[in-house]
Amino acid sequence: MATRHSMGGKIFVYVDHFKGKPLPASWEVVGAARKIAGENGMSVSALVLGQGVERIAQPAFQYGAGEVLLADDASLADYRPEPYAALISKLAKDSQPEAIFFPTSTRGRELAAMAAIDLDTGVIPDVIEIEHEGGKFTATRPIYAGKLLAKVTCSAKPALLTLRVRAFGKPDKDIGRSGDITKVSPALNEDQIATKVVDYAPTEGRVSLGDAAVIVSGGRGLSNNPSLQPPADITDEKQKEIWRAQQGFKMLGELAEVLGAAVGASRAAVDAGYIPYAHQVGQTGKVVSPDLYIACGISGAIQHLAGMRTAKVVVAINKDSDAPIFKLARFGVVGDLYEVIPALTKAFKERLHK
Amino acid sequence: MKIAVFVKQVPDSAAKVALENGVVSWGDAPLVINPWDEYAVEAALSLTEQHGGEVTAISLGDESAKEALKHALAMGCGHAILISDPALKGIDSAGVARVCAAAVQKLADIDVAVFGKQAIDSDTGLTAAMAARILGWPALTLVASIAQLDPAAKTIRVQRGIEEGRQIVEGKLPAVISIVKDFGEPRYPSFMGIRKASKAEIPSLTLAELGTQAPEAKITWPELISPPKRKVTNEMITGASADEIAANLADKIIAEGVL
Ligand SMILES: Cc1cc2nc3c(=O)[nH]c(=O)nc-3n(C[C@H](O)[C@H](O)[C@H](O)COP(=O)(O)OP(=O)(O)OC[C@H]3O[C@@H](n4cnc5c(N)ncnc54)[C@H](O)[C@@H]3O)c2cc1C
Numbered sequence: 001m002a003t004r005h006s007m008g009g010k011i012f013v014y015v016d017h018f019k020g021k022p023l024p025a026s027w028e029v030v031g032a033a034r035k036i037a038g039e040n041g042m043s044v045s046a047l048v049l050g051q052g053v054e055r056i057a058q059p060a061f062q063y064g065a066g067e068v069l070l071a072d073d074a075s076l077a078d079y080r081p082e083p084y085a086a087l088i089s090k091l092a093k094d095s096q097p098e099a100i101f102f103p104t105s106t107r108g109r110e111l112a113a114m115a116a117i118d119l120d121t122g123v124i125p126d127v128i129e130i131e132h133e134g135g136k137f138t139a140t141r142p143i144y145a146g147k148l149l150a151k152v153t154c155s156a157k158p159a160l161l162t163l164r165v166r167a168f169g170k171p172d173k174d175i176g177r178s179g180d181i182t183k184v185s186p187a188l189n190e191d192q193i194a195t196k197v198v199d200y201a202p203t204e205g206r207v208s209l210g211d212a213a214v215i216v217s218g219g220r221g222l223s224n225n226p227s228l229q230p231p232a233d234i235t236d237e238k239q240k241e242i243w244r245a246q247q248g249f250k251m252l253g254e255l256a257e258v259l260g261a262a263v264g265a266s267r268a269a270v271d272a273g274y275i276p277y278a279h280q281v282g283q284t285g286k287v288v289s290p291d292l293y294i295a296c297g298i299s300g301a302i303q304h305l306a307g308m309r310t311a312k313v314v315v316a317i318n319k320d321s322d323a324p325i326f327k328l329a330r331f332g333v334v335g336d337l338y339e340v341i342p343a344l345t346k347a348f349k350e351r352l353h354k
Numbered sequence: 355m356k357i358a359v360f361v362k363q364v365p366d367s368a369a370k371v372a373l374e375n376g377v378v379s380w381g382d383a384p385l386v387i388n389p390w391d392e393y394a395v396e397a398a399l400s401l402t403e404q405h406g407g408e409v410t411a412i413s414l415g416d417e418s419a420k421e422a423l424k425h426a427l428a429m430g431c432g433h434a435i436l437i438s439d440p441a442l443k444g445i446d447s448a449g450v451a452r453v454c455a456a457a458v459q460k461l462a463d464i465d466v467a468v469f470g471k472q473a474i475d476s477d478t479g480l481t482a483a484m485a486a487r488i489l490g491w492p493a494l495t496l497v498a499s500i501a502q503l504d505p506a507a508k509t510i511r512v513q514r515g516i517e518e519g520r521q522i523v524e525g526k527l528p529a530v531i532s533i534v535k536d537f538g539e540p541r542y543p544s545f546m547g548i549r550k551a552s553k554a555e556i557p558s559l560t561l562a563e564l565g566t567q568a569p570e571a572k573i574t575w576p577e578l579i580s581p582p583k584r585k586v587t588n589e590m591i592t593g594a595s596a597d598e599i600a601a602n603l604a605d606k607i608i609a610e611g612v613l
Pocket residue numbers: 218219220221222224225265266267268269280281282283284285286296297298299300301302303304307317318319320323335336337338367389
């Protein structure tokens with residue numbers, strides 16, 4: 001062990017945050033980096049970039065970073081890939097880390113891509129397992145929507161990896177841990193940056209799908225409740241269908257509320273206008289990996305499975321006992337979701353004392 | 355406006371993908387245009403409809419990739435170019451991005467280079483941001499809508515889809531954009547478009563003809579693995595009434611320890 005510890009070297013972790021609020025996935029990455037660093041005599045440096053973000057340093061230490069490189073500047077107040085990537089690349093050129101880990105978020109993925117060009121190296125995106133041997137990182141990642149896995153290596157340094165959300169588990173927090181904060185300056189001046197962030201429009205909805213532990217998901221079946229009577233001013237058949245489905249999603253929302261879950265949907269539900277695209281699970285939606293996925297009125301098309309096949313426990317509620325979703329389901333109910341879901345909400349309320 | 359849109363040919367999303375002697379096989383499933391790239395083509399076409407100009411669709415691949423280009427032509431793109439070279443074998447994302455950037459430069463005076471979000475075979479989702487970096491252009495990725503574009507002032511304002519909702523960003527042209535599904539359903543190829551595309555002679559360029567060469571791959575994938583078959587013990591929950599079913603199900607779920 002002692003000899004291995006003398007190897008040295010650093011792993012950089014990009015701590016992704018939105019307006020100063022770190023994504024839970026950032027801590028999963030710090031934890032994974034700490035584990036590998038510990039096994040290989042390396043240390044972990046967390047990169048915290050933004051404005052007024054110094055408070056992110058403390059949890060970064062507690063989750064396992066030994067050092068925080070902190071850039072606090074007006075030009076970094078809003079996330080923009082150009083100044084962020086330029087700074088990450090500059091810091092990497094200065095300290096020559098063995099690897100840079102990012103969470104697989106919209107920001108993490110594009111920063112890794114851009115830094116790879118600056119540093120003339122490669123990116124292994126959406127990694128679910130990491131090995132380090134002979135000075136080289138080998139990572140496992142799903143390809144073809146998870147139908148296959150690939151072992152991927154990067155021959156250049158630093159190896160840039162983005163780690164799939166919820167693939168590495170949440171690390172323990174050690175509130176006794178602290179470390180050194182090194183302040184760093186931005187790599188670009190404002191007048192060298194060709195983009196400006198004008199505004200934000202937040203999405204509605206409680207829990208973000210990507211890192212949800214529990215997801216209640218609805219499909220086309222949600223519109224199938226002929227006994228629900230739409231208000232008289234809705235005369236168009238298509239609008240009636242949408243209205244019915246929206247009542248269905250309200251009902252799902254109540255179950256989700258009791259379970260502290262996020263609400264997902266099939267593409268058929270999204271395309272029919274029942275619910276916004278932000279909720280779509282699947283190959284052309286979000287890939288999720290919750291502990292519990294409750295699929296209601298979803299048939300289980302291959303493109304839908306692509307987005308949720310790694311869920312730990314799948315529950316399917318469907319009228320059709322032949323629906324393919326049942327093959328993946330730990331528990332199945334063959335029945336009308338309009339009867340089962342309200343009863344299930346009630347049952348959980350009683351049991352979870354909500 | 356001069357626009358380039360990048361389209362990849364991939365196995366259909368419904369394909370049963372498996373390993374045969376360590377090599378990927380998708381049986382008799384068809385090869386199709388990458389679904390995300392249909393949104394990219396839609397965005398490219400809608401830009402020229404509003405501002406005039408022409409769209410060139412570009413694909414890197416072998417002869418078969420001409421089918422993806424024909425789909426783009428049938429949707430309404432004016433031109434298509436295939437980049438085909440034995441040296442593309444084993445190329446990594448950065449390499450693809452370098453070739454895409456070289457193609458953009460070869461076409462000259464491109465205002466917007468449009469990419470899909472991700473290729474559904476390799477699932478990497480890196481090319482757009484990499485190409486932007488190589489070109490030194492703004493990277494406006496994951497664009498859900500183009501709020502405004504001024505060809506004279508050379509400015510663009512987009513809404514980007516991020517985890518937290520939408521980020522509205524303004525940038526200068528030329529720029530790289532990648533498109534997500536919110537942009538709107540891609541149009542179907544018209545009958546006329548299909549006829550035109552079926553007759554089109556698609557030029558094929560080698561890397562030398564592009565004025566570039568195959569970049570050395572930093573990323574290699576020495577081993578492909580079939581994911582371990584998940585053993586799911588199915589249990590159907592029954593009961594005399596919805597309430598009884600629900601009570602049984604809730605108890606079982608709680609017993610799994612996932613809440
Ligand atoms: C390129 C491409 C990408 C795609 N990407 C995605 C993706 O990202 N995500 C995705 O989900 N799909 C995707 N799809 C679409 C996919 O192929 C299916 O069409 C879609 O998933 C079907 O959605 P669904 O299960 O809600 O609808 P359906 O297949 O119509 O299933 C509805 C189900 O509801 C059940 N049902 C009806 N009424 C009731 C009731 N009252 N109670 C209980 N059950 C009821 C029915 O038995 C049926 O099984 C993609 C397709 C393509 C070609």
